[in-house]
Amino acid sequence: MTSPALVPHIADVVAVTDCLIDWGPHQMPIDGRSHNRGRLLFKGEDGLPEAGLWRSTPGSWRLILPADELCYFVSGRARYTADDGEVVEAGPGTLAHFKEGWRGRVEVFEDILVTYMLTAGGPRAATPVVRDPAGLALDDWGAAQTLDGRAAGTRGLVISREADGRAESGLWECDAARRAVTFPREEFVHILAGSAVYTQEDGAALTLPAGSIAFFPAGWTGICETRAVTRKIYMNR
CATH class of the missing domain: 2.60.120.10 (Jelly Rolls)
Structure with a gap:
C-alpha cells in the first residue's frame, strides 16, 4: 500500500x-x-x-x-x-x-x-x-460507478495518446461522487476546478484542491471523493 x-x-x-x-x-x-x-x-x-x-x-x-x-x-x-x-x-x-x-x-x-x-x-x-481547458465543453464519458449508488456523470477529452497507450494526456471531469479508484499507470494530475480527496484503506487521506498538482505511482488504490464537479488535467504513461 x-x-x-x-x-x-x-x-x-x-x-x-x-x-x-x-x-x-x-x-x-x-x-x-x-x-x-x-x-x-x-x-x-x-x-x-x-x-x-x-x-x-x-x-x-x-x-x-x-x-x-x-x-x-x-x-x-x-x-x-x-x-x-x-x-x-x-x-x-x-x-x-x-x-x-x-x-x-x-x-x-x-x-x-x-x-x-x-x-x-x-x-x-x-x-x-x-x-481554456477549465471552461471547455467535454465529451460524455458515461456514469461513474459510485460506492453509494448515487448517479454521477463523467466527461473527458483525450488530447494525445500513442497507439500503444503511452503518453496519454487529456481532461477529465466528474460530478460529486465517492468512488473506488486504482491508478494502473503513473499519472500526473493538475486540479483545475473542484477538489478531490484520496483516501486509503488505512484512513490516510490526501486532499487536492483546485490549483494543486500531484504524481500518483502505478498501483495506487483507494477511494476518491469529489464533493462538487471536479475537473483535472492528466497525463499518464
Missing part, C-alpha cells in the same frame, strides 16, 4: 512560486537572459518520467525535446516557434502537449509559470493545444 506521504503533491502551485529551487540558465540560450526555477514532483531513475512546477524569466532559447512534454501555462506569456514553421502562442490557461522530437525556438515575454510532465512518447506533425 502506498502512503499519501509518498504521493508527491503541491497544494497550491501559485503560493510556492517564491520558494522554488534555482535551476540555472537554459542549456541552449539565444539571448542569454532567461533563468529557470522550479520544483520536482517526481523524476524516474533514468530521468523519465519527470513532473513538476517550472518558472522561467523572459528571454529566448533553442529547445529540442527528447520526450513528450505536457505543459499547462498557469501564468505569463510565451511563443514556441518550431523549425517547421508551427507557432504555439502560450498564455494563462493554455494547455499544450509538445511531442517527442519537437525542435525550435522558445521566447518568453512575461515570466511563465508552468506545471508539466515529461515522458516517452512519439512524433506528430502538429502540437495538440487546448485553450
Whole structure:
C-alpha cells in the first residue's frame, strides 16, 4: 500500500512560486537572459518520467525535446516557434502537449509559470493545444460507478495518446461522487476546478484542491471523493 506521504503533491502551485529551487540558465540560450526555477514532483531513475512546477524569466532559447512534454501555462506569456514553421502562442490557461522530437525556438515575454510532465512518447506533425481547458465543453464519458449508488456523470477529452497507450494526456471531469479508484499507470494530475480527496484503506487521506498538482505511482488504490464537479488535467504513461 502506498502512503499519501509518498504521493508527491503541491497544494497550491501559485503560493510556492517564491520558494522554488534555482535551476540555472537554459542549456541552449539565444539571448542569454532567461533563468529557470522550479520544483520536482517526481523524476524516474533514468530521468523519465519527470513532473513538476517550472518558472522561467523572459528571454529566448533553442529547445529540442527528447520526450513528450505536457505543459499547462498557469501564468505569463510565451511563443514556441518550431523549425517547421508551427507557432504555439502560450498564455494563462493554455494547455499544450509538445511531442517527442519537437525542435525550435522558445521566447518568453512575461515570466511563465508552468506545471508539466515529461515522458516517452512519439512524433506528430502538429502540437495538440487546448485553450481554456477549465471552461471547455467535454465529451460524455458515461456514469461513474459510485460506492453509494448515487448517479454521477463523467466527461473527458483525450488530447494525445500513442497507439500503444503511452503518453496519454487529456481532461477529465466528474460530478460529486465517492468512488473506488486504482491508478494502473503513473499519472500526473493538475486540479483545475473542484477538489478531490484520496483516501486509503488505512484512513490516510490526501486532499487536492483546485490549483494543486500531484504524481500518483502505478498501483495506487483507494477511494476518491469529489464533493462538487471536479475537473483535472492528466497525463499518464
